[in-house]
Amino acid sequence: MKTLKIIPFLVFTILFIFGCETKSKQITHKEDYNKYLTIKDNKSLSFARNEIDFWQKKFDAAPNQISYLSQLSSNYSTLFEYTGNISHLYTSEELLTKSNEAYDYSRVSTIRSLARNYISQHRFKEALVLANKSLAIGEGKKETQKLLFDVQMELGNYPEAIKNLNAIRDMTDFDYLIRLAKWNDHKGDLDTAITFMEKARDIAEKYDNKTLKIWSNSNLGDFYGHAGRIEDSYNSFLQTLAIDPNYSYALKGIAWIVFSKERNTKEANRIIDAIAATHNTPDFYLLKSQIAQFEGNKIEEIKNRNAYFSMMENNNYGAMYNKYNVLIYADDKQTAQKALEIAKMEVNHRPTADSYDLLAWSYLNLGQHKKALQIAQKHVAGKSFEPKVQYHLAMIYKSNNLALKTKPIKEELLSSLYELGPNFDQKVNQL
Missing domain, CATH: 1.25.40.10 (Tetratricopeptide repeat domain)
Structure with a gap:
């Protein structure tokens, strides 16, 4: 009789332990990262500003010392990295252009620096011209091949990219x-x-x-x-x-975990607001808009999206946010045509699978299902593994009544819901 009493207890214990383990585990803890949200000084930023002051004075006193321009440019790049202020990136570009012109584009290190600045601006074709110019000069070939790999990857020239990668093995x-x-x-x-x-x-x-x-x-x-x-x-x-402690990208990563994994919208917003106080870029408004959408707060969702577009209007970001713009415009029938126009530009800038995905998605949202399918099958399927691209592909297949092609993608997407974010839960399940 004793044994019979023990068995149900053991079963209960096993089920209790198993049940506890399958509950979503709390991963983030405020005490781990709180100290990084309230840092008043940024040593890297202060150092860069002091360096700019130092080199500017030296250059003003001796304008023939062209090498000072590269020092200035490098520190303006640091300012851009830590503040997100696009004007610093453009100042860096101006200084590098002036430097390259003074050297008659003969110094590979300065040419490569300008190419990397262009990459940050999503001016990939211009960056490729400079990278090839560096290669033709021949000096520091391995460094140029690293740059060429980076540019070719951005442009979707994968055979060329792997050739450069193998060369620096x-x-x-x-x-x-x-x-x-x-x-x-x-x-x-x-x-x-x-x-x-x-x-x-x-x-x-x-x-x-x-x-x-x-x-x-x-x-x-x-x-x-x-x-x-x-x-x-x-x-x-x-x-x-x-x-x-001032590396805002890592804090943004933690904010995403808090939002997407733990569904703690209040805490995610607190982290984002702390980052935006010192590093203000348009994508933070989009993240806040996503969070508001998940909360069902339409007013906040629209407010943050409008703040994003206001920032886009007040600053010249060039092609840097084209992808975001297409995805926002494509979702609204009134702006879907605008999405298509930007997607066409993006394919011209960088003909990658991800760019063609934006084009196919724009056509789908304009009701041109067959056109979307044609582009997706030729340029996207099997060429990109990004979850959002895969979701678009599944939707294109579904709209063309290709259920057999949709099903395996849906199964894959169910394991990518963290990366997609909470707003995709229902969308993926409805595929």
């Missing part, structure tokens, strides 16, 4: 490993991408290189998130902040 080189990680991520092999990014981080740790440690840890935060390893993602972002 060195499994002990940080720059090679992070690009190898990017290549594998592009192919959809996320596990391999993570392995190479971890190797890169180990090299950064070995040489105690602050910049490389920040870069590798923050990128691992992204990769882990894509792989559903949310706790690892959170810890990587915290490690990034421990190295640089």
